[in-house]
Amino acid sequence: MSRTDLAALIKEQQAAYADLQARGLKLDLTRGKPSSAQLDLSDELLNLPRGFKDGSGTDVRNYGGLAGLTELREMFAELLWVEPEQVVAGGNSSLTMMRDCLIYLLLFGARDGDRAWGKEDTIKFICPVPGYDRHFTLLESLGIEMVTVPMHDDGPDAEAVAALVKADRSIKGMWIVPTYANPAGSICSQEVAARLASMETAAHDFKIFWDNAYALHHLTEEEAKSADILTLAAAAGHPDRPIMFASTSKITFAGAGVAFLAASEANVAWYLGHLGKGSIGPDKVNHLRHVQFFGSAQGVRDHMAKHREIIAPKFAEVDRVLSERLGGYDVATWNKPQGGYFVNLDVVPGTASRVVALAKEAGIALTPAGSSFPYGDDPDDANIRLAPTMPPLEEVTAAMEAVATCVLLAAAEQAQGD
Secondary structure, eight states: OOHHHHHHHHHHHHHHHHHHHHHTOOEEESSOOOOHHHHHTTGGGGGOOSSSBOTTOOBTTSSOOTTOOHHHHHHHHHHHTSOGGGEEEOSSOHHHHHHHHHHHHHHHOOTTOSSOGGGSSOOEEEEEESOOHHHHHHHHHTTOEEEEEEEETTEEOHHHHHHHHHHOTTEEEEEEOOBSOTTTOOBOOHHHHHHHHHOOOSSTTOEEEEEOTTTTOBSSSSOOOOOOHHHHHHHTTOTTSEEEEEESTTTSOTTSOOEEEEOOHHHHHHHHHHHTTTOSOOOHHHHHHHHHHHOSHHHHHHHHHHHHHHHHHHHHHHHHHHHHHHTTTTOEEEOOOSBSSOEEEEESTTOHHHHHHHHHHTTEEEOOTTTTSGGGOOTTSOEEEEOOSSSOHHHHHHHHHHHHHHHHHHHHHHHHHO
8 A cells, every 4th residue: 555545544444443442342252162042952951861771771870981871982983983992981071181191191101102201301292383272271281392383274284293203202292173173274184194194203102182173063064074093093003193082062061061082992991091090980971961862973963053054154254244344455364164163364464462452452352362372472473263153143243343443453553664
């Protein structure tokens, strides 16, 4: 823009921003939470279970069954493309399962390892970026260093990962959200998954934490299928490399669902062996409740189609507003995900923090800039994660109009300063 046009744009956006502040908005796009309408879809769970015995006649109210209810494990084994013997059904949080696995590795070591990870001088994890902030916070809390690689549309940069793990024995694992990644919406291809499963690693007890949180969370009728990492790893001679996690947190009740771990049978035995020292079994009443609610794996798929009807219009609205407001200015790019819970917005480098601050002052809560990077440090200060699922559609519209104003104002301010 010419200086004159730029000054006019700034004046225009300052007026729009003043109007935003005057409206006294209180809108929240910070976390990927289900909306009340989505939670209502599972209210029948509150009337279940009917009876208290599973398919084998076992009383689910009693102790035991450390691996979880057989019928539920069979149902989700089909959905996750694994065998029932490879699945553990646990409590309501897959993040807790991830933390437990890390702690077991630190204290006791891997099944295929020589010693506890905690006895190493340094432990590192590879983290594709942008990525999931809770993964990074968990590693940081345990003193595990983080090494970043780019996340592409087909998954993490597999060659960059392969080069790092081959050269550095202290790299013990990596995170990946393989399907509709948080926040980029990437879908890990079969080719990338095969490379990760087969690559040479200096640490022979290297682990892939395969967080399949959004495997069933489709936004279009074209449903992506997650790569079969367990079969790929077994075929490559590394059956114990991947540990998969999933949950019903964004399928039924976010605070009262069921979490799953899937791995080689040897890794399942390793996990249960340590878990059993502190647990006599999960909430099998809740397991039975979910079995009766879904009825079958197809019942889960049908249920997720109802979720899609509720949230897909919100993602379409994000794209519509951003396209109309920002499309002609070359100040931002964003994805149009096929599934998952987030939109990944990249603004002019050096302005993401300013956009978030402007939004906050106008009553729009956004995830802090840099949250999708380890230690909260986005070197370009360009990335913002948007979570449009929880607010009603009209609030999504209002929030995105506000975000667009903040993006334009921050970009124009920087351009004027230059």
